Amino acid sequence: MVNPSTGDINFIFDTNTTSLGTRFNVTLQVTGYGNPSVFAWQARLNYDPILLNVTQVWNLTVDSAYIFYGRGSFSPPPFMETGTVLVGDSLLSGTGKTPPPDPAKLATIEFGIIYAPISGKVSTSLSIDNADTYLLADTLDEIPITKTNGYFEYVYARPGMVRSTITINVSEASVVVGSDVTISGTISPVRPDVDVTIYTRLKGEQWAALPTVKTNNASNYEKVWTPSVAGTFELKASWQGDDNTIRADSTITTVVVSQVLDVGIIIIWAIVIVILVAIVVIVVIYIRRRRSRPK
Secondary structure, X not given: OEOOOOOOOEEEEEOOOOOOOOEEEEEEEEXXXXXXXXXXXXXXXXXXXXXXXXXXXXXXXXXOOEXXXXXOEEOOOOEEEOOEEEEEEEEOOOOOOOOOOOOEEEEXXXXXXXXXXXXXXXXXXXXXXXXXXEEEEOOOOEOOOOOOOEEXXXXXXXXXXXXXXXXXXXXXXXXXXXXXXXXXXXXXXOOOOOEEEEEEEEOOOOOEEOOOEEOOOOOEEEEEEOOOOOEXXXXXXXXXXXXXXXOEEOOOEEEEEEOOOOHHHHHHHHHHHHHHHHHHHHHHHHHHHHHHOOO
């Protein structure tokens, strides 16, 4: 999923610049799927129908970046009901050998904003991470993919308030349990000495907040995080804004944490290997001596 206006997965608006009823587009696309070639695809997008409704859906069949562009395919009409939309396409028999583009577009979904906050913010996941979202090979086997959800947010802003952004970076994208990861970023426009909250979670679980950290005079923040368990972690940063500035959340970044190898187990395996090698050597020497004896 991608925001065609920004290139990321976030769709963030405020009441100062975006009025109730505004429409925006979400593009579904796939990248890095490799071999085998894709024969069929389907995507189900779930959302909060109190905040949004779907106004139009297009399979991008005439776009040169479409996954099946220029090839015969069967595309049933999109299925839409409250809170969900289902869209898909499949190649006709015998036309699945041409490699699709990468990245490849799938569909565009147009949303309308139907609820405006009178304070704070409202938000919803634009979720495609479900069993009804998949790619199929021409064997009809499912091709493994990572399904990345989008995020919609509509923030109340008093007249005159300015929008802000906050970034997040990590020093390492892959570490072992117990290693330090430095998390850093910047708030723009410059906001010194304000609180930044960093959230972490194992992918698919609930967010947990780390103790807050303050920005320095240059509006930068930095925090050291030490993961204690293995897994794929997602991290994001947030600040709450001030009287003149709208709050902001960062994009989500990922850190893969691996389990530390147990030194005791390594030593045991090393001893076992040495013993096995010694046994093999003894057997070989024994066999050679038997063969060398005079008959």
